[in-house]
Amino acid sequence: MPDHKQSKAIPTDEELMQRIQQGQESAFNTLYDRYSQRMYRYFYRMLGQSAEMAHDFTQELFIKIIEQPEAFDTQRRFSTWFYAVAGNLIKNEYRRKAKQPPQAPLDDAHHTPASMGALPDLDAEVRQAYIEKAVQALRPHHRACFLLRYQEGLAVQEISEIIDCPPGTVKSRLHYSLKKLNELLSCVLGPNA
Template sequence: MERTEALLIDHLREGDETALAPLVEKYKRMVHRLAMQITKNHEDANDVMQETFIKVHQSIHTFRQEAAFETWIYRITVNEALNFVKRRERRREIPLATTEEAEFHPDVRHKFDIANDPQIQAEKAELRHWVTKAVNSLSLKHRIVVILHELEGLTHAEIASILNCSEGTVRSRLHYAWKQLRNLLKPYVDATKDL
């Protein structure tokens, strides 16, 4: 019989180890995606995933039902990923998450219509490359709010709760990030049809 999430959480709290697997199954992709987006490193993302679920397993008794379990996992993942990035920066083994603006030159020589161009697949691939690169070139704190808000669909309040900051700070970071992204993707933004 399938157990609901609340029931799984209760069972895990009571020491039922089998309750962890369905929770891992449900959230592993989300955790992996977020970990990868923050650490930008497969190895670190894997460690972040592992630490996240170990923490879920060990700290489930500290989880209070009034908060959404998903938000709680988001918070753990973000914190773990940030810790990894900080540790990595301290070790300086891998270059810091650099702003790649200097090498960011999407060379769009002519305007194009995304919908009707015959070389649509190639252009889409190119667009995916530059858009992904633009998001990854944001600083960590700006990248996180963009990912959580636009890609994970969290509200400002939820992001503020995860990052332990005010909603105003989230709005401000998001605004700055959009300005950055707009500048980085200006050729593509200008090239797309008006809405």
């Protein structure tokens, strides 16, 4: 019973969107607090780790809600729709540039050879930099699946709806992402790391 009361007190994303469609500022404020960081870091890693582009794209995404809140069908799941819109913005950016986003070679990170053995006492900051570089080395659609699944914690089914692919394709992309990252991070993610 208390859970039911709590769920009533905390509005769902879809309820917030209904209120935004009625022009309620507090609803937009709440929705921004829920999604701004997620979308910002998603753009950041999908657009070559550019803070400036992440800022601009996050702003553009929320401006779409402000300008055309009725574009969202409140019968749908909001997070799926929102990530799908974000994905379309990223695709448009790739098309605009007419090339894939820059894929920095892993060896550039601190000039450490990839063949180096496991470094159990590797500094956490350096290790994080390796992970960032390795994720950037993934192909965009593999990276999108990996980030949505492990960074954002979305289910395979929801990812398949976001990127408009069958769940089997999502699983396949996740498989290749893990395999690739396992190779690239073999020096960092040892059994004792």
